[in-house]
Amino acid sequence: MTSRSALRLLFGAILVGMLFVTGWASLAQPLWQWGGLTREPDRAWTIATLADAYAGFLTFSAWVFYKERWPGRVGWFALIMLFGNIAMSLYMLRELWRLAPGEPLSRLLTRSAS
DSSP states (O other): OOHHHHHHHHHHHHHHHHHHHHHHHHHHSOGGGOOTTSSTTHHHHHHHHHHHHHHHHHHHHHHHHHHOOTTHHHHHHHHHHHHTHHHHHHHHHHHHHHSOTTOOGGGGGSOOOO
C-alpha cells in the first residue's frame, strides 16, 4: 500500500467515523439541547466530542509519523494518544526550538534532512 493510499484510507475512515458518531449523537439529542454532563442524553454528545478529539490526535499523529523516524514515531504516537494537546504542544515547541535563526516557519512542515 502506498503512503497516499494509506492516508486516503485513514482520513476516509475518520470522515465516516465522525459522520457516524455525529449522526448518532444528533439522533439521541439535538445539539441545542445539550446541557453539559448533567443529564443522561448528554452522554452521546460527550462521546461525539471525545471521538472528535481523537480524530484530531490521529490527524496530527499522521503528520508526526511523516516527520519523524523510528522509534520517535511510536513514542510520539503514544504520547499524543495518552496526553492529547499537551503532547502536541510539546512536540511543536520542540520543533520550534530546533529551527535555526532566520529559518522560515514553513520548515516546520517538512522532514529534517538529517
